[in-house]
Structure formats: structure tokens, C-alpha cells
Amino acid sequence: MATLNETHDPALASWVASANQAGADFPIQNLPFGVFRRRGTQETWRGGVAIGDHILDPGAAQAAGVFDASAAAAATACGEASLNRLMAMGPAAWSALRLALSRALRQGAAQASALRSCLVPQADAEYTVPAHIGDYTDFYTSVHHATHIGQQFRPDNPLLPNYKWIPIGYHGRASSIIVSGQDFHRPHGQILPPGATAPVFGPSRKMDIELELAVYIGVGNARGHPIALADAEAHVFGLSLLNDWSARDIQSWEYQPLGPFLSKNFATTVSPWIVTLEALAPYRTAPPVRDAGDPPPLPYLDAPANRNAGAIDIQLQVLMQTARMRDQGQAAAPLAATSYRHAYWTLAQMVAHHSVNGCNLQPGDLLGTGTLSGPTLDQAGALIELTVGGQQPLTLPNGEQRTYLDDGDRMVLRGWCERPGAARIGFGDCAATLLPALMQV
Numbered sequence: 001m002a003t004l005n006e007t008h009d010p011a012l013a014s015w016v017a018s019a020n021q022a023g024a025d026f027p028i029q030n031l032p033f034g035v036f037r038r039r040g041t042q043e044t045w046r047g048g049v050a051i052g053d054h055i056l057d058p059g060a061a062q063a064a065g066v067f068d069a070s071a072a073a074a075a076t077a078c079g080e081a082s083l084n085r086l087m088a089m090g091p092a093a094w095s096a097l098r099l100a101l102s103r104a105l106r107q108g109a110a111q112a113s114a115l116r117s118c119l120v121p122q123a124d125a126e127y128t129v130p131a132h133i134g135d136y137t138d139f140y141t142s143v144h145h146a147t148h149i150g151q152q153f154r155p156d157n158p159l160l161p162n163y164k165w166i167p168i169g170y171h172g173r174a175s176s177i178i179v180s181g182q183d184f185h186r187p188h189g190q191i192l193p194p195g196a197t198a199p200v201f202g203p204s205r206k207m208d209i210e211l212e213l214a215v216y217i218g219v220g221n222a223r224g225h226p227i228a229l230a231d232a233e234a235h236v237f238g239l240s241l242l243n244d245w246s247a248r249d250i251q252s253w254e255y256q257p258l259g260p261f262l263s264k265n266f267a268t269t270v271s272p273w274i275v276t277l278e279a280l281a282p283y284r285t286a287p288p289v290r291d292a293g294d295p296p297p298l299p300y301l302d303a304p305a306n307r308n309a310g311a312i313d314i315q316l317q318v319l320m321q322t323a324r325m326r327d328q329g330q331a332a333a334p335l336a337a338t339s340y341r342h343a344y345w346t347l348a349q350m351v352a353h354h355s356v357n358g359c360n361l362q363p364g365d366l367l368g369t370g371t372l373s374g375p376t377l378d379q380a381g382a383l384i385e386l387t388v389g390g391q392q393p394l395t396l397p398n399g400e401q402r403t404y405l406d407d408g409d410r411m412v413l414r415g416w417c418e419r420p421g422a423a424r425i426g427f428g429d430c431a432a433t434l435l436p437a438l439m440q441v
Contacts, residue, residue: 001233001305002091002278007031007102010423014105015112016119018052025416025426026050031101032273032427033083033238039126047078047086047130050273050428051105053122058101060118066111071100082132083274087218087237088363094218094237095278127179127272130240131216131364136172136268137354138212138244138368143344145373148385164294167301167345167353172244172368173265180241180271180430186407186437187266189250203437204247204263206390207405211318211381211413213340214242214270215347215367223360229303232348233277235361239314239347241271241413241430242368248384248404268368271413271430282422284309285341300356301349310346314427315339316372316415318381322400323408332412333397336386338374340415407436 007029013020014028026032032050037043048055059079061067067075074097077086086094104111140146143163150158162168178184186207190199218237221227227235244264251263287310296302316339321332345353350367371381380386383404387393390403405411411434415427 001284001309002281004281005099007098007278008282008422010421012102013107014051015107015109016052016054016105018054021052023424024052025428026052027423028102028105029423030275030279030425031098032275032279033078033086033130034127034272034274035082035130036120036125036127036272038120038124045081045128047080047083048120049078049101050122054119055122055125056101056105056115057118057120058097061104061115064114064118066104066114067100071097075100082364083130083237084132084364087131087216088220090219091234094276098276098278127181129177129179129270130272130274133174133177133364133366134362136174136177136366136368137169138172138264138370139345139350140168140370141343141345141350142371142373142381144342144375144379145371145381145385148373148377148380152389164344165298167350169350169354170259172268174366176265177268177270177366178432180269180432182269183433183435184267185435187247187250187262188437188440189247189262190253191249192253199253204250205404206248207434208246208248208383209318209405209411210244210246210371211316211336211338212242212244212372213314213369213415214240215350215369216240216274217351217361217365217367218363220362220365221355221360224358226358227351227355227361229301229306229348229352232351235351236277236347238274238276239280240274241415241427243269243411243413243430243432244368244371245269246382267432269430269432271428273428275425275427279425280312280314280417283313283417283419283425285311285313287311287346288342288344297349300352306346306348310348311341311343312417313339313341313419314415314417316381317413319412319414320396320402321410321412322396322406324400325396325398326410328398330398332410335394336378336380338372338379338381340369340372342374343369343372405434407434409434
């Protein structure tokens with residue numbers, strides 16, 4: 001587990017002035033990683049680090065001779081078209097690069113003059129998925145989400161008997177993971193209308209979102225060699241926001257007996273920036289206390305460090321901007337807010353369980369946390385919960401109502417950490433607009 005060091009000092013300020021503004025997502029204490037290029041160019045995609053409203057190009061900085069030997073190799077790897085090689089280097093390399101970046105970006109740093117030419121305004125940049133994602137597994141770590149959904153279908157027994165014994169997950173589709181800002185079309189599929197005995201084919205009528213976090217694997221493990229819970233976080237490069245778009249009507253027809261398929265594999269949106277676990281160290285907290293009747297985790301899912309500080313208090317928010325709101329210049333309206341600290345299963349438990357059978361994780365693999373709902377419905381991370389299965393429509397500030405998404409709706413996820421005595425750490429936006437279904441030929 002990452003520990004506090006000089007990079008977390010809340011008194012640090014940067015010579016990049018925008019990084020020092022109150023409420024900024026990317027102060028010098030954050031330094032998240034992404035992959036970018038200048039918008040509208042054919043430049044090569046390359047890794048970058050967010051600082052204020054700019055991006056530092058570590059590859060260019062390394063070419064300028066800014067980094068010493070302790071960080072040079074990591075800076076070079078960061079400058080490549082995906083972050084996979086940097087991810088594979090492990091925590092010591094990540095931490096060395098983070099420390100070198102922190103020192104070079106501080107007010108009064110000798111490297112400031114050399115680094116100014118290595119900055120690109122974020123407003124001039126476009127992004128791509130920051131890693132080559134070989135595999136994507138989506139988990140189900142919020143007991144509150146599982147309970148809210150279960151109550152709609154099994155009111156007398158909302159949780160399945162294995163939920164509190166095992167971190168539930170299913171294999172997702174890596175090829176359809178897209179970066180924030182890339183819009184997509186409403187999907188088609190088979191739907192069983194209420195009361196019907198045969199399905200129909202057509203566009204989904206119950207498009208939903210799922211507020212999640214993406215967990216990026218750094219160092220992998222050899223096939224047949226599980227990752228111990230105590231070592232799990234050393235295999236995690238960092239976190240970003242994730243929206244697991246879901247076609248609920250397609251899902252309800254297909255999910256038995258093998259789980260979600262076409263209802264979820266058409267689009268999954270991730271935010272551009274990966275916040276490292278080291279940056280999040282000031283926000284560690286204990287996971288929720290289990291109910292008295294809950295079973296204790298099996299030994300491979302239990303360790304003192306995980307019990308004491310396995311959770312992270314990341315504030316999460318869901319916002320919606322309809323096409324009418326956009327036309328009238330109205331900002332996205334908040335629908336729900338919650339925190340990652342409510343999750344029943346921690347990220348370390350996800351990694352340990354995923355590999356306990358000998359599964360070999362690889363650098364760049366992505367684990368979704370599942371919908372991160374809190375205890376009450378105003379903390380729900382999906383419309384199916386917020387509207388109680390579509391029975392209680394939401395009313396937006398302009399009077400529009402929604403049960404599920406209309407064409408033109410833009411959904412925005414936001415995340416940040418904030419508390420007295422620590423610097424605010426933000427994740428940036430995870431956003432996309434639902435476009436009308438394409439005509440089928």
C-alpha cells in the first residue's frame with residue numbers, strides 16, 4: 001500500500017499557475033497519466049501528465065535532459081503511444097517518476113525553463129484510451145447496488161447466497177472501451193416486451209448508465225501463480241472513472257444463464273486520466289464494517305492492511321445534460337452522489353480473487369468495480385435504481401423527466417478526493433452523448 005511522502009505535502013505549489021487554483025482537479029499532488037496528441041493533428045499519440053489545465057509531455061522532457069537516471073527510463077516509457085510499458089515497470093519506477101515530476105514542477109524548480117516548452121494546453125488536446133487493454137473484467141462490488149437491483153426482481157431475497165462470500169465478476173469486451181468525449185449510437189438487440197412470449201428485434205428502449213471506477217493493472221503475474229491479497233495493490237497502476245453503459249431491456253432477456261452479453265459490450269467509457277494509487281494515499285480508509293450476520297472473508301481475501309485501509313474515499317457524482325438543456329445553454333444537472341468507500345469488496349480483493357485460480361493478469365488489463373451505489377437511493381449509480389426500475393421518473397431542473405436515456409442525453413461522471421489537511425485530487429470528466437440508433441440494413 002502506498003505511503004505518504006513529500007509529493008503529498010498540501011503546501012506544495014507549482015510554477016504552472018492553474019495547478020494552484022482552488023478546486024482544481026490536477027494540482028501538483030495529483031499528476032495523473034494519460035495518452036494525448038494535439039487536437040486536429042496527425043501527431044503520434046504519446047503519454048502525458050496532467051498539471052493544472054496543461055499536459056506535460058514526459059517524453060519531450062526526457063529528450064531535453066530534465067530527468068536523472070532514477071526516472072529516465074520511466075519517463076521514456078511514458079512518452080510511448082500507450083502506457084503499458086510504464087505500467088509493467090512496477091511501483092518503484094512509477095514512484096520515482098512521480099517524485100521527479102513533482103520536484104521539477106514545483107515553484108522555484110531549476111527545470112522550469114526547460115519544461116515550459118514541454119507543456120500542451122488541455123484545451124488543445126484530444127485523448128485516446130490510455131493503455132492497450134487486453135482483457136476487461138467487470139465486478140459487482142457494491143452491496144447496495146446489488147440489494148437495490150435484487151429488491152426489484154427478488155423482494156424477499158434480494159442478495160444471491162454467494163454475494164457476501166465472493167467478489168462477483170464477468171468478462172467484458174475490451175475492444176469497445178472508448179475514451180471520454182467519444183459519443184456512440186443506441187444499440188440494437190432482442191427484447192422481450194412485457195407480456196409477450198416471443199422477442200422482437202430493435203433499438204434498446206431502456207438505456208442506462210453505471211457509475212464505476214476502472215482499475216488498471218500494472219505489473220502482471222505468471223499464469224498459475226496467484227497474487228496474494230497483501231501484494232495486490234503493488235499490481236495496480238491506478239484508477240479512472242468508468243461508465244458501463246447498459247441496455248436494460250436487452251439485458252433482462254439475455255442475462256440467464258450466462259450473464260450480460262450484447263446489453264453491455266457495445267460501449268464502455270473511461271476518463272482519459274489514470275490517478276495513481278500513490279496520489280490517493282491520503283484518502284485511504286477502512287472498508288465498511290460488515291453486518292453481524294455476514295460471513296468473514298475467506299483467508300485469501302483477508303489481511304490486516306485491507307481491513308484497516310483497503311477502501312478509498314473517492315467522492316463520485318452523476319450528472320445529465322439533455323439536448324434541450326444543451327440548446328438552452330444549461331449545464332449538466334446532478335442526479336446522484338456517493339463515495340467509493342461504501343464498496344463491499346476492495347480493489348485488492350478484486351485483484352486477489354481474479355488471480356486466485358492462476359489467471360494471469362497483464363499490464364493494461366482493466367477491472368471495473370461495478371456500479372458504486374451508496375446506502376440510499378439518492379446515492380445510486382444507475383437510472384434503474386434512481387427510478388426504481390422506471391416506475392418513478394426523475395424530474396430535471398428544466399421540467400424534463402427521465403426514466404431511462406433519451407437520444408441526445410449527455411451523461412457526465414465526476415470523481416474527486418477532498419478533506420482538510422490534504423490536497424484535492426480530481427479525476428476529470430467521464431462523458432459521452434447517446435446518439436440515435438443507426439438504421440439496420
